Amino acid sequence: MHKDVDICIVGAGPGGALLSLLLVKKGFSVLLVERTNSLAKAFRGEHLNETGEAILKKHGLFDRVEKLGLLRMETLEYCHNGKTIKTIKADPTVGHLGIHVPQAHLLQVITEEAEQFPNFHLLLNTTVKSLVQDSNGHYTQVLALHDGEELTIDAALIVGADGRHSTIRKKAGLDTQIYSHGYDLLWARIPTPANWTPAIKMALVDGMQISLFTQAKGYVQIGWNIEKGSYPKLRKQPFAPFIDKLVQAFPQLTNSVQTHIQSWQYFVLLDVFSSTSENWGKDGVLLIGDAVHTMTPTGAFGLNAAMEDADVFASLLDPNTILQSNFKECATMRKQQTAKLREMQVEKEKGFAQNFIVMD
Numbered sequence: 001m002h003k004d005v006d007i008c009i010v011g012a013g014p015g016g017a018l019l020s021l022l023l024v025k026k027g028f029s030v031l032l033v034e035r036t037n038s039l040a041k042a043f044r045g046e047h048l049n050e051t052g053e054a055i056l057k058k059h060g061l062f063d064r065v066e067k068l069g070l071l072r073m074e075t076l077e078y079c080h081n082g083k084t085i086k087t088i089k090a091d092p093t094v095g096h097l098g099i100h101v102p103q104a105h106l107l108q109v110i111t112e113e114a115e116q117f118p119n120f121h122l123l124l125n126t127t128v129k130s131l132v133q134d135s136n137g138h139y140t141q142v143l144a145l146h147d148g149e150e151l152t153i154d155a156a157l158i159v160g161a162d163g164r165h166s167t168i169r170k171k172a173g174l175d176t177q178i179y180s181h182g183y184d185l186l187w188a189r190i191p192t193p194a195n196w197t198p199a200i201k202m203a204l205v206d207g208m209q210i211s212l213f214t215q216a217k218g219y220v221q222i223g224w225n226i227e228k229g230s231y232p233k234l235r236k237q238p239f240a241p242f243i244d245k246l247v248q249a250f251p252q253l254t255n256s257v258q259t260h261i262q263s264w265q266y267f268v269l270l271d272v273f274s275s276t277s278e279n280w281g282k283d284g285v286l287l288i289g290d291a292v293h294t295m296t297p298t299g300a301f302g303l304n305a306a307m308e309d310a311d312v313f314a315s316l317l318d319p320n321t322i323l324q325s326n327f328k329e330c331a332t333m334r335k336q337q338t339a340k341l342r343e344m345q346v347e348k349e350k351g352f353a354q355n356f357i358v359m360d
Contacts, residue, residue, distance in 0.1 A: 001151045003121070005029045006319070008142050008155035010128055010168050012039055015289035015306030016161030017107050020122075021114040022059070022314035029119040031153060032111075033126040033144065035162075039107040045303045046106075047073075047213065048099040052304035055311050061109050068105040071216040072096035075199045078355045082251045086355060097200060098300060100215045126151065131158065131171045131285070139172060139284040157317075159286045161306070164275070166291035174287060176277045181296050181349060183208065184231060185270040186224040189215070190260040193252050196220070203249040204356045209349075210249055220253070222246070223297060228272070235264050272296050274342055280331035288313060293338040298345040305338055 007023055009016045012034035020032040048056070048070075056062035076097050078086040090097045114120040125147050132141035142153040160168025169176060192214065201212040211223040224246070226234060234242070243261060247254045260266065275294040280287050289306030312334055 001146060001149055002154070003031055003151065004154040005031045005121070006155065007031070007157045007159060008033065008153045009159040009161055010142070011160065011162030011166075011289075011291070012107065012111075012122065012124075013161060013163065013289065013306065014103070014106055014110070014303055015310050016159070017110040017114070018055075018059075018307050019159065019161065019288065019310035019314055020120060021110050022310060023317065024114055024117040024120040026314065026317070027119070027319050028317075030114075031121045031123065031155070032114075033123045033128070033142075033146075033153075035125070035127045037125040039104065039111065039124070045297065045300060046101055046103055046215070047300035047303065048101055049300065049304050050094060052307050053099060055304075055307050058311070061113065064109045065101060065105055068108065069102065069216045070105065071100045071198050071214060073098045073100070073198055073200050073214065075197070077199055077201045079201055079203045079249060080356055082248065098213075100213065102216055105216075123151075128162075128167045128171070131168070133283070137283055155284075157284055157286060159288060160291045161288050161310075162291055164273075164290040164294040166287065168285060169277070169287055169291050172282065172285040174277055174279050174282065174285070174292075176275045176292075179274045179276075180228060181272055181274065181346070182228050183225045183349075184228055184272050185297060186222075186226060186231070186267040187270060188222045188224075188261055188267050189219050190222065190253070190256045192218050192220050193256050196252070201250065202352075202355070204353055205245050205249055207353070209352050210246065212250065212253075220256070224267075231269050239263055270297070274345070276339070276342070280335070286313065293335075293342075295338075295342065296345050296349070298348050299341070301341045301345065305341060308337070309334055 006028040007030045009020050009030060009032045012032050016032060020030045024030050073096055074090060076088040077084045123146055126144050128142055128144045130143045131139045134140045139158055142158055144151045160166045162168055198214045203210045208225040213221040215221050247257050274296050277292045280292050288309035290302060295302040
């Protein structure tokens with residue numbers, strides 16, 4: 001199989017999907033490829049902040065996402081020994097402290113809008129195998145497998161929106177510097193208890209952070225920080241004493257936790273790190289989102305930063321000058337902004353325990 005397009009975007013997460021939509025609206029022919037066979041894949045970072053909300057509204061997408069279902073966080077609560085010790089309420093001018101948007105809802109709206117344009121194409125179950133350079137060293141082809149069949153994609157620009165372990169970044173030989181933050185994260189999801197109000201709740205247990213994020217459709221997402229690399233050893237220990245610490249911190253979760261988290265297998269482990277890349281693109285390859293600036297879950301910046309990348313780069317790319325696009329220039333403003341976000345994450349992580357110093 002052979003495809004010939006202006007731009008091939010690899011990775012159909014929110015950043016890649018939004019960039020595809022914005023570029024087809026500017027007249028580019030775009031092929032968006034995704035390695036999974038569904039856009040409703042499991043996704044952990046589903047919280048919009050003010051930036052992400054503004055981008056969706058700017059492009060006329062937010063109201064349609066809201067119709068499918070989302071949930072605004074009303075408060076941020078710090079809890080100790082089962083009691084709330086500090087509450088932060090949303091600024092009335094903003095109306096929330098974050099919005100939970102199921103990824104399936106977000107991607108459905110974006111891709112349905114993109115599919116209105118004949119110059120947009122989406123291929124699922126497509127795995128990139130290699131990139132091909134021309135005689136000038138410019139990357140002009142993506143070699144992939146689509147439903148097990150060999151696929152060659154000719155493109156003037158190849159965009160890696162394929163996440164923290166980006167294949168495009170590796171195949172193009174683009175640099176990345178990894179930073180450890182000293183912790184990994186256990187994810188779990190349980191039904192919300194009765195009389196649960198939309199909120200973000202935080203606790204400090206054994207010196208480590210536990211965060212609860214209320215989700216649309218009646219769920220609570222649990223993010224439990226553990227010491228970096230400690231999970232294999234942790235799994236060998238009895239489960240009951242570990243999970244008891246969660247219900248002690250949040251007694252309201254007791255019944256739901258006991259019913260829905262009965263062993264280690266109910267948790268998903270996230271290897272937490274952040275990364276930066278000096279070069280966001282070269283020779284016909286461009287990176288956005290986690291592929292170029294992986295962030296930790298702290299502050300829920302990742303999703304929003306990826307969409308901002310898409311918004312900025314789409315505004316700078318021109319069909320008449322695509323081959324002459326200076327990616328270094330394009331990336332300058334976003335590199336500065338994402339660096340500030342990483343600094344904020346580190347500050348939040350280092351200062352988290354200070355939110356509980358009022359307690360004995």
